[in-house]
Amino acid sequence: MTQAQTDIALEPWWMPFTANAAYKSDPRMLSRASGVHFETPDGRQILDGVSGLWCVNAGHCRPEIVEAISRQAAELDYAPSFQMGHPIAFEFAERLRSFAPDHIGNVFFSNSGSEAVDTALKIARAYHRANGEPDRTILVGRERDYHGAGFGGIAVGGLDPHKVPFTPLLPDVAHLPTTHGLEENRFSRGQPRHGAELADELETLISERGESRIAAVIVEPVSGSAGVLVPPVGYLERLAAICKELGILLIFDEVITGFGRLGATFAAERFGLQPDMMTVAKGLTNGSVPMAATLLRGSVYDTVVAAGNGIELPHGYTYSGHPLACAAGLATLSIHETDRLSERAAALAPSFEDKLHSLVSAPHVIDVRNLGLMGAIELDPIDGSPGERAQAIFRRCFDADVLIRITGDTIALAPSLVYEEEQLEVLFSAVGEALANQ
């Protein structure tokens, strides 16, 4: 059976972040998965070079997770979380809290990274109100960061094409400049050396908007969706110091960087920082059941709850703490511990970096960057046809049975943390050949 013969109606599903007409005229399907491979309906094995969508960190269809989900589905398929509880949600919250950095005291469950971000932004405003500073309402994001597709996330996010059709967005939002684009940082291995001072732009914003008006700053520790933008040495530390000094909550959006991707359990640990909130999703359940969480410093929860009367935070989702997602999450965290996934990622990262940077002289490559198991190769756009060059590379890799991700003219790679050295070789040889044969 070829892909074209699958006989599935493609029209009804309005696919997300997809050029629907183009895709439906030339569809690519994935129908099964196991380990680090997908399988197409016609039986081709496709090496997964992006962990699905940065989420399947432990490899696909792990039997431990499959079994936990099916057991839970038979025992308690659903239970409400509004004014009612079920044991597995409390068990998972406690397990996640102890897996998270020590300063994290509480966990708010949602179903997607976008919801985890909107939850964090709402909690930031609720916290300052509860703390007697109701005028601290400004939410600061950063150019080129991605924080999901909700109205809160696109407002603080820094990707203009995601905003244009939907304006006007939230008021009381401001943006820091991107740290990306400095000529002297091109082809950096790991963190680039220049640009820490860009964090001081937060002080400029504070002087323009008023010292006690800023509620929170949200950043991706390493921006994923914009094409792996790695923070300059010292940048995040400086941002954290300014936030701490001026009572601004710092939110790390760890939807991609959480659960081992950078060779540490979280980016917060890798950088030795203690953000007041961390948003996580994707790797939380190894991509198996949708789930996300907003992790909070205990004092944030305590302040809002102490000031509240009745329902302290009028916020939540029908599926917050869904039993199947909790079962998947518990099994995922067990795999992290038994398989030492963060350590595996740290061990694989130097070879990943070497192979990635071996492509610096391929035709049309204008930048290569990486941290942990996140890597990007940026290509010179074709005049008048931005994105087309990377599209062609994507198609060539797929024809060679390798799935990569592209964003604009940047190729992004994020192998699962259980890759073997030989699989890295297959990945980079496919990308190298596609680049060489442009």
Ligand code: PLP
């Ligand atoms: N935040 C970051 C950093 C992300 O990378 C993403 C998704 O890629 C999101 C938020 C949104 O997550 P979701 O697509 O699960 O809503």
